[in-house]
Amino acid sequence: MPIAWYFDFVSPFCWLQWPAIRDLAATRQVVLRPILFGALLKQMNHLGPAEIPCKREFTYRSALWRARQAGMPLRFPPSHPFNPLPALRLCVAAGTTVEVVGAIFEWIWAHGRAADTAEALAPLAASFGIADLREALSAPRVKAALQANFELAMEERLFGVPTLAINGELFWGADAHDFAMAYLDDPALFDDGEMARLGHLPIGLSRI
Numbered sequence: 001m002p003i004a005w006y007f008d009f010v011s012p013f014c015w016l017q018w019p020a021i022r023d024l025a026a027t028r029q030v031v032l033r034p035i036l037f038g039a040l041l042k043q044m045n046h047l048g049p050a051e052i053p054c055k056r057e058f059t060y061r062s063a064l065w066r067a068r069q070a071g072m073p074l075r076f077p078p079s080h081p082f083n084p085l086p087a088l089r090l091c092v093a094a095g096t097t098v099e100v101v102g103a104i105f106e107w108i109w110a111h112g113r114a115a116d117t118a119e120a121l122a123p124l125a126a127s128f129g130i131a132d133l134r135e136a137l138s139a140p141r142v143k144a145a146l147q148a149n150f151e152l153a154m155e156e157r158l159f160g161v162p163t164l165a166i167n168g169e170l171f172w173g174a175d176a177h178d179f180a181m182a183y184l185d186d187p188a189l190f191d192d193g194e195m196a197r198l199g200h201l202p203i204g205l206s207r208i
């Protein structure tokens with residue numbers, strides 16, 4: 001059953017789900033797909049949580065509380081939201097391996113370091129064996145791979161990150177991980193009466 005994980009380093013909730021994804025990738029084949037969350041929001045004409053003032057503060061506090069409950073380190077970077085494109089391109093340039101993804105997440109969310117410029121990411125890139133980071137970030141193959149990930153996200157009708165895409169079904173959010181694992185264990189989960197009915201539930205009122 002194909003499994004892909006869509007993520008953006010700008011999201012603290014991707015960091016919160018990362019340990020479970022890392023463990024899943026140790027036992028199953030999981031394709032890691034970095035995408036630009038901002039482009040997804042633009043495509044849907046949506047505001048992100050950090051673009052709504054009151055929701056921004058609540059979201060940050062909620063992420064920190066959840067990290068503490070899980071015993072995970074979480075320190076916000078110097079500013080947020082930040083431009084995650086350099087980190088996303090670095091991830092692709094370095095191979096998008098479990099080790100690379102984990103190291104970038106830790107750089108940003110465990111240590112609270114900046115990741116929005118080539119200069120900020122240079123020490124991390126050097127640890128991946130990338131000497132000329134600016135050249136790596138501007139490489140056509142890197143840009144093309146990131147764009148291909150976004151196009152796949154559009155094909156799968158993604159609406160947020162983090163998202164586990166399993167056999168065409170989308171499980172959005174770090175808190176949906178157990179739900180995703182239940183479906184992975186039982187692909188007939190959505191076939192029973194009420195679950196099946198929800199896929200065809202009529203819309204009673206629309207504001208559009």
